[in-house]
Amino acid sequence: MVYFRGIAPSDREALHKAFHRLSPASVRSRFFNAKFDLTSGELDFLTEVDFLKHVALVAEIDIDEQRCPVGIGRFVRGRDHPGHAEIALTVADEHQGKGVGKALLKQLIKLARELGIRHFDAMVLADNKPMSQLMLSTGLKVESSTSEGVNTISLQL
Ligand SMILES: CC(C)(COP(=O)(O)OP(=O)(O)OC[C@H]1O[C@@H](n2cnc3c(N)ncnc32)[C@H](O)[C@@H]1OP(=O)(O)O)[C@@H](O)C(=O)NCCC(=O)NCCS
Numbered sequence: 001m002v003y004f005r006g007i008a009p010s011d012r013e014a015l016h017k018a019f020h021r022l023s024p025a026s027v028r029s030r031f032f033n034a035k036f037d038l039t040s041g042e043l044d045f046l047t048e049v050d051f052l053k054h055v056a057l058v059a060e061i062d063i064d065e066q067r068c069p070v071g072i073g074r075f076v077r078g079r080d081h082p083g084h085a086e087i088a089l090t091v092a093d094e095h096q097g098k099g100v101g102k103a104l105l106k107q108l109i110k111l112a113r114e115l116g117i118r119h120f121d122a123m124v125l126a127d128n129k130p131m132s133q134l135m136l137s138t139g140l141k142v143e144s145s146t147s148e149g150v151n152t153i154s155l156q157l
Contacts, residue, residue, distance in 0.1 A: 002103040003067065007056040007074075012047045014069060023093045029128045030090050032150070046074075053077045055111055059104045061095070070095040073104035075112055075120065083118040084154075089131070101134050109138070113157055120155040 007015075019027075019038050027035050038046070049056045056074035060067045071091035078084040087108060091100045112120065124131045126149050135142060141156040 001061065002100055003060045004057045004104070004107050005060070006051060007047055007049060007058050007072065009047050011058060011069075012043050015047060015072070016043060018069070018072075018092065021092065022090070026090065026093055026096075029125055029131065030088065032123075032125060046072075049074070052115065055108070055115075057104065057107060057111075059091070059100050059107075061100070071100045071104055073101075073108050075108055075117070077115075077117065083116065084121055085112055085117045085119070087120045087122050089134075096130065101130070102137060105134060105138065109140075109155075109157055118157055120157060122153045122155075124151045124153050125149065126151055 016038060022030075024034060046056070054074065054076045056072060058069045059071035059073065060069050062068070071089065073087065073089040075085035075087045078086070087105075089101050089104055091104070109120065122131065122135060124135070126146065132151065132153065135153045135155055138155060142153060143156075144151050144153045146152075
């Protein structure tokens with residue numbers, strides 16, 4: 001069972017620590033290059049969201065009867081195209097491949113539809129099979145284009 005809650009400014013320290021526990025491969029998949037830390041401005045952006053233009057959820061599971069955060073998913077509406085939102089997901093390495101990302105994406109789709117968002121766009125490195133497969137596994141209509149090794153995968157909600 002995966003539980004969800006909105007991210008809060010109080011998640012800042014935990015998110016920062018979780019970033020440092022990510023494998024280099026996961027950091028590259030999420031941020032497109034080797035990134036060694038998050039700046040204070042990035043931590044503000046990632047944890048202080050308005051749940052209208054920027055929605056971010058923490059995914060939690062029970063481990064030894066304790067509710068533990070294992071993933072974060074977010075979408076940010078396009079400034080000029082409010083019917084589109086860019087999504088990004090990260091699941092802790094040791095919990096990848098167990099359905100957390102799929103549950104998180106499903107929940108984000110539900111919230112986005114309620115906000116009138118019609119398209120989810122994900123920027124995905126061409127070699128990122130898990131994220132590409134995750135987008136395909138929704139069963140929704142998918143379009144994709146590629147530029148300089150980065151696929152833009154668009155889901156029609
Ligand atoms: C991409 C990511 C969010 C997926 O989350 P996850 O919890 O590992 O994925 P799930 O276990 O829910 O699997 C979702 C789908 O992807 C498939 N999948 C998972 N890992 C896979 C792998 N290594 N290779 C191929 N497919 C894979 C699953 O089979 C499933 O598809 P199915 O339902 O058709 O079987 C996670 O791997 C991650 O955080 N990666 C690093 C950061 C990243 O790449 N973020 C995306 C950038 S936007």
